[in-house]
Amino acid sequence: xxxxxxxxxxxxxxxxxxxxxxxxxxxxxxxxxxxxxxxxxxxxxxxxxxxxxxxxxxxxxxxxxxxxxxxxxxxxxxxxxxxxxxxxxxxxxxxxxxxxxxxxxxxxxxxxxxxxxxxxxxxxxxxxxxxxxxxxxxxxxxxxxxxxxxxxxxxxxxxxxxxxxxxxxxxxxxxxxxxxxxxxxxxxxxxxxxxxxxxxxxxxxxxxxxxxxxxxxxxxxxxxxxxxxxxxxxxxxxxxxxxxxxxxxxxxxxxxxxxxxxxxxxxxxxxxxxxxxxxxxxxxxxxxxxxxxxxxxxxxxxxxxxxxxxxxxxxxxxxxxxxxxxxxxxxxxx
Numbered sequence: 001x002x003x004x005x006x007x008x009x010x011x012x013x014x015x016x017x018x019x020x021x022x023x024x025x026x027x028x029x030x031x032x033x034x035x036x037x038x039x040x041x042x043x044x045x046x047x048x049x050x051x052x053x054x055x056x057x058x059x060x061x062x063x064x065x066x067x068x069x070x071x072x073x074x075x076x077x078x079x080x081x082x083x084x085x086x087x088x089x090x091x092x093x094x095x096x097x098x099x100x101x102x103x104x105x106x107x108x109x110x111x112x113x114x115x116x117x118x119x120x121x122x123x124x125x126x127x128x129x130x131x132x133x134x135x136x137x138x139x140x141x142x143x144x145x146x147x148x149x150x151x152x153x154x155x156x157x158x159x160x161x162x163x164x165x166x167x168x169x170x171x172x173x174x175x176x177x178x179x180x181x182x183x184x185x186x187x188x189x190x191x192x193x194x195x196x197x198x199x200x201x202x203x204x205x206x207x208x209x210x211x212x213x214x215x216x217x218x219x220x221x222x223x224x225x226x227x228x229x230x231x232x233x234x235x236x237x238x239x240x241x242x243x244x245x246x247x248x249x250x251x252x253x254x255x256x257x258x259x260x261x262x263x264x265x266x267x268x269x270x271x272x273x274x275x276x277x278x279x280x281x282x283x284x285x286x287x288x289x290x291x292x293x294x295x296x297x298x299x300x301x302x303x304x305x306x307x308x309x310x311x312x313x314x315x316x317x318x319x320x321x322x323x324x325x326x327x328x329x330x331x332x333x334x
Contacts, residue, residue, distance in 0.1 A: 026272035029323065030287045035296050037103065045301035046249070054298070055180060061293035062182035065262060066241045068267045069193045070234035072285045075268055076197075077230050078277025079134040084238040084264055086145035087119055088257030091242030093149045093158060096252035100161035105168045118237030119145060121281045124228035124274035147252040172248025176294060182244050182263075189237075194282035203273065206230065210277025265291045266313060270320045291316075307317040 015237035041048040048054075067084050074081045080116050091112050119141050126137035152158075175180045197203035209218040209226050238257070246252050271288025273280030295316060299309050 002069040004303070010185035011020050027281065029285050030271060030284060030291065030320075034287055034291050034294065035300065037291065041294065043300060047180070048298060048301050053301075054247055055178075057293050058183040060297075061289050062180065063241045063245050063286065064184040064263055064267060064292070065186045065289040066182075066189060066244070067234075067238045067260065067264045068271075068285050069189055069282070070230070070237035070282050071264045072268045072271070073193070073197075073206060073230040074134075074212045074234050075265075075273045075275065076206050076277060076280045077227055079211065079227065079230070080138065080265070081123065081231060081234045082135055082138040083119065083123065083141040083145060084234060085257040085259060085261035086142045087116055087147070087235050087238040088154075088242040088245075088260055090119075091116055091239035092246045092252040093152045093254060095243050096161060096246050097224050098153050099168075100158055105163050106118040109243055112243060116235045116239030120232035122163050123226070123235065124231035127231065128224035128227050131228075139176060146254075146258075149256075153252070153254040155254060156289040157251050157253045169250060172244045172246070172252075182248065185240075185244065187322045190282050190286050197282060200225075206280055210274075210279070214276075225317050263292060263313075266317050269317055272320075273322040275321075286329045314317070 009144065028253065034098065038048075067088060069083055071084060095108050095112040095113060098111065100279055103111075123134075123137045123141055126132045127134050130137075143251070170181065172182055176184055185289075197206065205216070206219050207225055208219070208221060209223050215221060242257060244255060267289040270282070270291055271284035271286070273278070273285060273288075292313065296309060299312060304312070
C-alpha cells in the first residue's frame with residue numbers, strides 16, 4: 001500500500017514548453033546577437049544595409065562557410081582540423097596550375113579534390129590508427145600543404161589560364177536569381193549537412209562519438225571509420241572552397257586560405273559547436289559564419305584599423321564560449 005501511495009503522490013516533472021526550449025536554445029541566442037549587430041550597423045554604418053554590400057557579404061562568407069561545415073563535423077566527433085586553411089590554398093593553386101597546363105576543368109577539379117581527400121585520409125589515419133591527438137597531424141599537414149602551395153607557385157601568382165569556357169569563372173563570380181552562386185552552393189551544402197546530421201543514422205552516430213566515445217565503441221559503432229570520414233569530408237570541403245575562390249579571383253596565389261583555419265574554427269564555436277564534441281547544429285554554424293562576416297565587414301565600414309580586427313574576433317570567440325557555458329549552467333540548475 002505504501003508503494004502505491006507514493007506512486008500516486010509522486011508529481012511528474014513538468015515538461016519544458018516549446019517556448020521555453022526556444023528561449024534556452026543556443027541558436028536563439030546567436031540569432032538574437034546577429035539581429036542586434038545588423039540593426040546597430042545599419043544605424044551607424046548606413047552603407048552596410050545597401051544591396052551591393054549585403055550581396056558582397058553573402059559571397060565572401062560562402063567560402064569560409066563551406067569549410068565550416070566540414071570543420072563542424074570534425075568538432076562534433078571531438079576532434080579539430082587545423083589544416084583547412086592550407087588545404088584551401090593548396091587546392092586553389094593545384095587546380096589553377098593544372099588548368100594553366102591545359103587540363104580541362106572537370107579533370108583538374110576532380111584531381112584536386114582527390115588530393116584534398118588524401119590529406120584528410122592522412123589526418124584521419126593518424127588520429128584513428130596512430131592514436132595521435134587531432135592537433136598533431138592536422139598541424140603537420142597545415143605546414144606541408146602550405147609548403148606544397150609555395151613549391152607549385154614558386155611564390156608567384158598563377159593567372160592567365162583559360163579553362164573550358166567561362167562557366168568555371170561564373171562558379172565563383174556569377175549570380176543566379178540575383179544571388180551569388182557561391183552563396184547558393186553554401187546554402188545547398190548546409191541543407192544537405194543538416195539532413196545528414198539530424199535525419200540519418202550516420203549523423204546520430206557522429207554525435208554519439210563526440211558525446212561519449214567509449215560508450216559509442218561499446219554499442220558497436222565503428223568509431224575509427226566515423227572519425228576518418230569527417231576528416232576526409234573536412235579536407236574535401238576546404239578544397240571545394242579553394243576551387244570556387246579561384247574561379248572568383250581568376251588567379252591563385254600561395255597564401256590563399258592563410259589563417260582561415262582560425263576564422264573557420266571561430267565561426268563554428270560562435271555558432272555553438274562544442275570544442276569538447278557532441279554538440280553543434282548546421283543552423284548554428286550558418287549563423288556563426290554570418291556573424292563573423294558581418295563583424296568583419298562592420299569593422300571595415302566603421303573605419304576600424306585592420307590590425308584591431310583580430311582582437312575583436314578573438315574577443316567574440318571568448319564571449320561566445322563564456323555565454324554558452326553560462327547558459328548550460330543555468331539550464332542544468334533548472
